[in-house]
Amino acid sequence: MQRILFVCLGNICRSPTAEAVLRGMALREGVQLVVDSAGTAAYHAGESPDPRTCSSAAQRGYDMQGQFARQVRVEDFRDFDFVFAMDRQNLLELQKLKAGQAGVNPELFLQVYGGMGINEVPDPYYGGQWGFENVLDLLEDACARFLKALKMANITANKSLLEMNTLAINANARYLAEAECMTDVHEIMAFAKRESLPLFVMGGGSNLILADEIQGVVLRYVAQQVQVLKEDDLSVVIRVDAGVMWHQLVMHTLAANWYGLENLALIPGTAGAAPVQNIGAYGVEVESFIELVEGLDLLTGELRTYSHDECKFAYRDSIFKHALRDKFLITAVQMRLSKSAAPVLSYAPLADRAKTVPGVSPVELAQWVIELRSSKLPDPAVLPNAGSFFKNPVLTQDQYQDLKTRFPDLPAYPSGEAYKVPAAWLIDRMGLKGERIGLVEVNRLQPLVLINHGGNGADVLHAAHEIQRKILQQFSVELEIEPQTLP
Numbered sequence: 001m002q003r004i005l006f007v008c009l010g011n012i013c014r015s016p017t018a019e020a021v022l023r024g025m026a027l028r029e030g031v032q033l034v035v036d037s038a039g040t041a042a043y044h045a046g047e048s049p050d051p052r053t054c055s056s057a058a059q060r061g062y063d064m065q066g067q068f069a070r071q072v073r074v075e076d077f078r079d080f081d082f083v084f085a086m087d088r089q090n091l092l093e094l095q096k097l098k099a100g101q102a103g104v105n106p107e108l109f110l111q112v113y114g115g116m117g118i119n120e121v122p123d124p125y126y127g128g129q130w131g132f133e134n135v136l137d138l139l140e141d142a143c144a145r146f147l148k149a150l151k152m153a154n155i156t157a158n159k160s161l162l163e164m165n166t167l168a169i170n171a172n173a174r175y176l177a178e179a180e181c182m183t184d185v186h187e188i189m190a191f192a193k194r195e196s197l198p199l200f201v202m203g204g205g206s207n208l209i210l211a212d213e214i215q216g217v218v219l220r221y222v223a224q225q226v227q228v229l230k231e232d233d234l235s236v237v238i239r240v241d242a243g244v245m246w247h248q249l250v251m252h253t254l255a256a257n258w259y260g261l262e263n264l265a266l267i268p269g270t271a272g273a274a275p276v277q278n279i280g281a282y283g284v285e286v287e288s289f290i291e292l293v294e295g296l297d298l299l300t301g302e303l304r305t306y307s308h309d310e311c312k313f314a315y316r317d318s319i320f321k322h323a324l325r326d327k328f329l330i331t332a333v334q335m336r337l338s339k340s341a342a343p344v345l346s347y348a349p350l351a352d353r354a355k356t357v358p359g360v361s362p363v364e365l366a367q368w369v370i371e372l373r374s375s376k377l378p379d380p381a382v383l384p385n386a387g388s389f390f391k392n393p394v395l396t397q398d399q400y401q402d403l404k405t406r407f408p409d410l411p412a413y414p415s416g417e418a419y420k421v422p423a424a425w426l427i428d429r430m431g432l433k434g435e436r437i438g439l440v441e442v443n444r445l446q447p448l449v450l451i452n453h454g455g456n457g458a459d460v461l462h463a464a465h466e467i468q469r470k471i472l473q474q475f476s477v478e479l480e481i482e483p484q485t486l487p
């Protein structure tokens, strides 16, 4: 439930009116809110609102009984999700009180939610009844906008993202907004614009290193439908909403006898994030199936699609990870899957097992992948991690030959003209398996995975940079971090 505090000078005219108006509107519309008001000064503390305020408000159906003035406290910035000042002087006083303290930043209510070109609620205390009516007009207009923004877009203020990222970083989002449709997205965009805050896109949080305080609106697109768009004897084209969980999609397609995704079973995260880093495992990358990525330009609000070629897919990479990061919201992915099984067994342990089971079915293959992953990768629910933390470096012929001379046991896989070297081998060879760097541990079983033992994003990045430094020093190879930082 959102908690809102309105603040003026004495807390007997403007802020109690705002409190009564917002509470009344929320009650009428069935929105649960906690609303309160306070003054920057204490001289009316304990008094009821000004009788002229009460009578004007009562005529419009707002009950102010039981409201008493109080002075604003420093704890209010922590106890409320929004602290709204009525005028600039109130805002200044609030900013002074908050200076350096944790909690929400106060805002000028009409500047953010007013629609009449007026940024301050004028003090009616020394004027006539007209002034009180004017205050009500301004506040009714702004409260309606504020309530609409809260209602439509499922926006939560000061939301901990601890449970929403697999590294278990206790990050706090200024706002978390979940959209189920385009209308929601437009509302959230308008909200972020009004609040002058940047938008950050997040999915399941399995490839993210979060900052402690995210001063922006974290947007998640949570729609979850899977539709068949086209079908013939050979293949099917499906349209998958971005909010569908990836592993559930893999299982759904196998149950429908649509094949191709089996090697990508058990990869955490959402379908919407799959094109971002062109997820891949055991010889298969998702780009092989993607025909079109649908979404919305977060600057203009325009809908647009990206064809497979326009996505600029590469090894754990795409246009969405760079030029379009936080600028384009993926809302759905169109994929073509085959109706005939063609198991990919290029990964040696899968190929070895297949020797004993001729004609392995896609469902069996997915099961092997699940068993393999479960035995090799630590479960983030138990040991918080973001999967492979570094990309496998791709070396030129010369770099590879040089390194192979120094380390004859160096494994490598040809990749066009170049060679891909397992980052896990480099980390292992460096003796870093099981090493603790602060609160972060290099996993003993799979050294490419970093386990976070209660650290924040900076701790995780510090450990990663230490590993990068050591690998560069020893092998002259630059390791690239795979997860994204937010912001």
Ligand SMILES: Cc1cc2nc3c(=O)[nH]c(=O)nc-3n(C[C@H](O)[C@H](O)[C@H](O)COP(=O)(O)OP(=O)(O)OC[C@H]3O[C@@H](n4cnc5c(N)ncnc54)[C@H](O)[C@@H]3O)c2cc1C
Pocket (backbone or CB within 6 Å): 166, 200, 201, 202, 203, 204, 205, 206, 207, 208, 221, 242, 267, 268, 269, 270, 271, 272, 273, 274, 276, 277, 278, 279, 280, 281, 316, 320, 325, 326, 328, 329, 330, 331, 377, 378, 380, 385, 386, 387, 388, 484
């Ligand atoms: C245990 C474990 C194993 C893993 N194994 C693999 C693996 O085998 N192969 C592999 O490739 N990855 C793997 N990963 C990484 C991760 O699962 C994938 O990168 C996944 O696609 C991230 O999905 P997500 O929804 O959690 O995205 P998030 O982590 O929330 O976001 C990742 C990036 O995508 C962007 N993004 C998310 N949703 C959208 C959207 N709708 N529109 C635009 N941008 C968006 C975010 O802004 C961010 O930059 C693993 C992770 C873990 C924890």
